[in-house]
Each structure stands twice: as C-alpha cells, then as structure tokens.
Amino acid sequence: xxxxxxxxxxxxxxxxxxxxxxxxxxxxxxxxxxxxxxxxxxxxxxxxxxxxxxxxxxxxxxxxxxxxxxxxxxxxxxxxxxxxxxxxxxxxxxxxxxxxxxxxxxxxxxxxxxxxxxxxxxxxxxxxxxxxxxxxxxxxxxxxxxxxxxxxxxxxxxxxxxxxxxxxxxxxxxxxxxxxxxxxxxxxxxxxxxxxxxxxxxxxxxxxxxxxxxxxxxxxxxxxx
Numbered sequence: 001x002x003x004x005x006x007x008x009x010x011x012x013x014x015x016x017x018x019x020x021x022x023x024x025x026x027x028x029x030x031x032x033x034x035x036x037x038x039x040x041x042x043x044x045x046x047x048x049x050x051x052x053x054x055x056x057x058x059x060x061x062x063x064x065x066x067x068x069x070x071x072x073x074x075x076x077x078x079x080x081x082x083x084x085x086x087x088x089x090x091x092x093x094x095x096x097x098x099x100x101x102x103x104x105x106x107x108x109x110x111x112x113x114x115x116x117x118x119x120x121x122x123x124x125x126x127x128x129x130x131x132x133x134x135x136x137x138x139x140x141x142x143x144x145x146x147x148x149x150x151x152x153x154x155x156x157x158x159x160x161x162x163x164x165x166x167x168x169x170x171x172x173x174x175x176x177x178x179x180x181x182x183x184x185x186x187x188x189x190x191x192x193x194x195x196x197x198x199x200x201x202x203x204x205x206x207x208x209x210x211x212x213x214x215x216x217x218x219x220x221x222x223x224x225x
Contacts, residue, residue: 005135005220013108013152014045015224022191027221029195033202038212039165040145041198041205042137044223048153049127052111052119059114060101068093108153120154127151128158131225138162140218144209146201150181150194157181159201168208177201 004023018026030041068089076088104110128149132138137145143164150157159174177197184193 005223012225013047017045017152018191018224023222023224025191026194026198029198030221033198033205034211034215034217036202036211037205038142038144038209038215039202039205040137040140040217040219041148041201042135042145042219042221042223043148043150043194043198044131044135044225045150045152046127046131046225047151048108049120049151049156050123051105052115052123053105055111055114056101056105059104059110060097062114063100063104064093064097067096112153112155115154120156124149124151124154124156124158128160132160135219135223137219142209144205145219146205148177148181148194148197148201150185152185155182155185157197165205165209169204173204174201 004027026043030043033041071092072085072089075092076082076085079088081088104114128147131149132145132147135147137147137160139145140162143162146159146161146165148157148159157178159171159178161169161171161174177200180193180197180200181190184190184196187193
C-alpha cells in the first residue's frame with residue numbers, strides 16, 4: 001500500500017515534481033529497503049527550505065540599478081533635464097526594483113541565482129531538522145527513523161537519523177546517498193537516483209538494524225510539501 005503524505009491546501013512544485021507512477025516507484029523502493037531493516041526511511045520533498053526574501057531584494061536592486069543607470073540620460077533628455085538627474089534616476093529605479101523583486105521572488109530559477117552557497121546550506125539543514133521533529137521521526141519505537149530531505153530550489157539533500165541510528169552509524173556514511181540524489185536532480189533523473197539512494201541507505205541500515213519479526217511501518221513512505 002502506498003502511503004504518501006501530501007499537503008492539500010494548494011498544489012506546489014514538489015507535489016507535481018514526481019508523477020503518480022514515480023511516487024509509486026519511490027514508495028516501492030522504501031518498502032524494499034524496509035524489508036531488510038527495522039529502520040524507518042522517509043523521503044521528503046519540498047519546494048524550498050526558506051522564502052529567501054533577501055535574494056529578491058538583492059536581485060531587484062541589481063536589476064533596477066542597471067536599468068535605471070542605462071535609462072536615466074535618455075529619459076532626462078526627453079524633458080530637457082541633465083543626464084545625471086537624481087530624481088529621474090530614482091523615478092526609474094523604484095518601479096523597476098518593485099517589478100524585478102516581485103518577479104524574482106516568484107521565479108525559483110531567478111531566486112537561486114541571487115543566493116549564496118553558505119546561505120542555502122544553512123537553510124536546508126535547519127529546515128530538515130525542523131521537519132524531522134514535525135513529522136515525528138523522533139517518535140519511533142526503536143529511535144531508528146531516518147529522514148531523506150530534498151529541497152528543490154537549492155538542489156540539495158540532507159539526511160538526518162534518530163539517536164538509535166547515530167549511536168551505531170556515522171553520519172558521513174550517508175554522503176554517497178546525498179551525492180546520488182543531488183546529481184540525479186541536476187541530471188533530470190531524480191526518481192531513479194532517489195530510489196538508488198534509498199536502496200543504499202537500506203543496505204547500510206540492514207547491517208546494524210536487521211528486520212525484526214514484529215516490525216511495523218510506523219511512518220509515511222513519502223512526504224511531498
């Protein structure tokens with residue numbers, strides 16, 4: 001049975017990113033992995049980890065500045081004003097700033113262009129930690145929940161495991177799976193790469209956390225936000 005948790009108030013990019021067939025494939029990959037381990041794997045896909053209002057401000061400022069500088073002299077000349085008239089410059093800058101700010105804030109590909117690497121890394125990690133507790137991955141019977149958090153805007157993935165797993169497996173063992181996911185997103189084969197990463201994680205978990213006779217699926221198979 002497919003267990004997909006989808007936010008229902010409005011369709012998001014994350015909800016439409018995987019087709020129904022791909023969602024089924026990912027859930028099957030989770031089931032296959034969990035047949036080998038008592039660990040609880042939860043892939044989670046979100047549109048972005050933060051709204052990044054500063055990115056739109058940065059971008060809007062740059063675009064408006066370039067346009068205003070280019071148009072100040074021609075526009076001022078139409079009104080017999082000096083080519084460096086400050087009021088003409090400001091009259092051009094603010095409307096273009098508002099328009100470009102609005103456009104960038106609503107266009108992920110443009111917004112990402114004005115983001116810093118450290119900024120994205122920090123926000124993805126923080127958002128992943130919040131999601132881990134919001135989705136109650138810390139409430140499993142054996143403290144063996146593991147979140148595979150993927151943020152589309154930033155092209156980043158982050159894996160968080162509960163204390164029971166961290167006591168036996170170092171976090172660096174997830175690095176290969178993270179690289180597999182992020183490479184897949186960039187190469188437009190996100191579903192296959194995610195399924196591959198899920199299998200890799202399942203293999204790692206099975207060595208320390210083999211399946212139990214009374215094992216139950218305690219969490220969602222896939223979360224789309």
